[in-house]
Amino acid sequence: MIEIELQSLVEKIQKVKAESPTIELKAARSGCPTHLYDTLSSFSNQDAGGTIVFGIDEKEDYAVCGVYDAQDLQKRVTEQCNQMRPKVRAVFTLCNIDGKTVVSAEIPSLDVSERPCFYASKGRYKGSYVRVGDADEPMDENEIYGYEAFRKKYEDELRPVERAGIEDFSTVKLMEYKAKLVEGRPNLAKLDDSRVLDLMGMTKDGAPTLAGMLILGEYPQAFFPQLDIIATVLPGTEVGEAGVSGERFVDNQRIDGTLDQQLQEAMDFVRKNIRTSVTITKEGQRVDRPQYPLDAVRELILNALVHRDYSIHIQGMPIQLQIFADRLVVTNPGGLYGRMTVDKLGKAQPDTRNPVIANTMEIMGLTENRYSGIPAVRYLTKVAGLPAPEFESKNGEFRAILRLSKSENLARKLSRRGTGLSELAAETNNPISYGAPGIGLGMSAVQMLQEKDSHRNPEAILEYCRIPRTRKELSEFVGLGSGYTMQRYVNPLVREGKLALGIPEKPNSSKQTYRAVE
Template sequence: MDRQQLTQLMGLLRRSGSDLCDVEVKAAAGGLPKSLRDTLSAFSNDRGGTVILGLEEKDGFRPAPGFDAARIASALASACNDELQPPVRTEIEIVEFEDALVVVAEISELDPRFKPCFVSARGEYNGSFTRGGDGDRRLTDFEIHLLHTNRGQPEDDRQPIAGATLADLDSTEVQVLAARVRQRQPRAFANLDQPHILRRLNVVAEDTDGVVRPTLGGLLALGIYPQQFFPQLNATLVAYPGTSAQDVPANGPRFLDNRSFDGPIPVIVDEVVAAVLRNTSVRSFVDGSGRTDVYDYPAEVVREVVANALLHRDYSTYSRGTPVQITLYADRLVVANPGGLFGAVTEDDLGGEGVTSSRNPVLAKLLQDIRLPETGRMVCENRASGIPTMLRELRRAGSPPPEFHNRITRFKVVLPRHALLDDATTAWIAGLGQLGLTTSQHLALAEMRTGRTVTNGTMRNLGLEAHRATSELSDLVNRGIAVRVGERRHARYVLAPEVSDPAPIRIDGTATELVWDALANGIELSRRDLEQRTGLSHMKVLRALKVLEETGRVTPTALGSSPLRRYRRNDPGLW
């Protein structure tokens, strides 16, 4: 990180008033803080991050008096190498900033084969951390279990299910499957009878007593009612009238729809798509062929995201009590499943050509040959084509690309409802006075305006090649309208602090109003609490709190560096 990049980043931090999720700033004037080992572990187990030492957060991120950059850089290198397991490999630099020297270290995400990274003196189960908000949180036993299983290939979907029999499989769909694989793969299946086909496809397997029973994958793909054995291996849908669960109109309904979907995966996918479309409206957009009417969320997109969630979710015993959750708000559709991304795939890889890694290979193999009840199409192609299809359909409809949120125990896809380049956004971009911006740069700025960060992967999802994506993002930084946070693979881009603060997009209320409403009735909430209650992004909550603090409507309960920092409403007489 050079001096200019550090200056821009500090401007962003001063504007937000505290650390960002993947940036940790410490004064370190008295030595290397002990808590920094937790942060090194957290960044390594998460998406990486940036450590900056020598600046005092309580003093507006000014240089800390008495800071010895050379000594701290050496201590940091020793901690990375000797006090964490596996050792943290990082580039440590001493950078000049405001007539002082600071230490900057870029921490890369650890290869999934070696996670978790933990503080050696505290052991794996007490010394493994991840990031939460702008702080560090100890990993739970379940999270560590998932990291361990991510090192190899889980076999949950090929295990025979106690108590299940062949009568629990849909005989019609079994016959259709057998006929299809005989035709599509004659060398492997043409000369086999149906029982042997089911064995070869791992639809059935022998249990420890030698009894042939359906496997978990077989039940989920071909079962008559898998929920007889696993009641929560289904999907749920809740539709709210506003932009959060708490945003309920006066005398209005709490839910617009609230239901669960049982049956095998093909039935669940079809029923969820129909339910989502019933709860959304049709909008128009103009493309090369003229005016086109589409649902807020194209059916093909909903089908892909729900099928992916059911296919790639964690089916281990830890997660069998958790369904796939579909939540429909006024401004977005959220689909969440237990278990984060599997294997070496990252959020930035999603949508790339040939990018795939299946936690449930038996299920993935089956669903490419099993039909959806309504359309007769296969549930999935198993060709890494699901997300590219989703991105293509969203671009065609003029919608923003999806947001992917990956955590160890949970993967979430957010589909925004609004058009990406609406009239207000187009006028705002024009007001920046930047000539020669490309269409994709306009789209990137529109994304940043909503409070979302943009990465190289975001630009690829907008249709650019990787090298072009990097070039266009670098151009926005050089123009002074964007700031890069982080380096290399975990680099992300946000609006520069010099750019006039954009107005939040209004659906059923601004971000400021949502945060204000969440603090009603004397409640005190942290920023992370506010993100969860409002459904707003990290940057949107920061901006809303800044506005509320500047206008005297909200007061923090502790200093920005305190883990006890909460926010509460002020008496109206004070503002």
């Protein structure tokens, strides 16, 4: 930074009147602050680094107060930098504003392999900090372990599973794995089975590894109860928002089993709980169009299963699959690994946290392992007319988000209010037609509002329920997702007393049935 850049930075600070993730302010009019180690640590531990600006007083409306002694300030800041591990090499810049001296200390980012930077007197686990907004927060044990795992190349996926033996592998999966493994690998075909399993990381000294159990195990959750997926459908746009009947969840399921089983069941859950519109082409062909491109959803769930953090520190945290009214979210424990950052996703080859799991999933034909997943998700959402996918890595979690298009959201809101196509046209002051929707509504959004379908009026539903029907049967009858069918069509009839619950004491039971009241 040169003098004119520091002057410009001071003007910007006074304009916004706030610190930021990369800017820390210190008045230093009476002496050098004595506890800079938290900021030195947090700036060093983030990719953008940061700058400490001395000579601006927040309490005086961000006025320039000037430092007490620029020469002595630099000396004492350097002394504090030398107390960090690794040592911090600050770059100083001075400028004069209205006859007062302002000093900046630029704190460079450390390479991931050298993190965390910590205050030597407190030690690694108490002296490491992370920047959260404009505050410096102590790093938790998981964050520190993540850096150490990368630096020392820990192989959490290869740790032996206590209490498990080779007999805990599924015989069917083991045979399938061996058959696919030796295809095109003649050298492996010559070795005995126990040697092959050890070489490929499925066992270690004859005992199943975590990777082996998750891929070949009969029931991995017997040893790792939380290494599964918690899937929920929420009635609104925020956790805790209740639905029309006071329900917190429209549907929820704990999905366990091996990784391929979890992937399949998670996709079944998504298919069941998102809307699918049907269009008929001019040639008379039926085209199904789900709310979210299913191949993109599959990639996100697969990425979570393969790349989550399997360390002992957070093996008690499951993956979360959440379907909100306006978005689908997949969250997995463990932020991005190594030097990968959100802005580089899909553009640079990443460090792989779990190479054995990734390689084995490729052998089993479940993934290509060619780093094409994120680009594929971006392309599929673009083709589907959805907003670009969003990715977040913070607080020890990685989150992928798919959002509905604006037209889908508008249609959803209007349908909840019971607004039809004519009202939609009036509200938006646009004509609506199937050939060229005036407000850019896709066929799925328009069809979602077509309540004249013979299976979607109350009389048809009541007639269908002259004998008890399950949620699945009602969903298939109406032709929409289970959650939407219940919220939009079935629950109102229950509240009106026209449908009776088969299990009234457990309204949210998965075995619930609905019968028309005579």
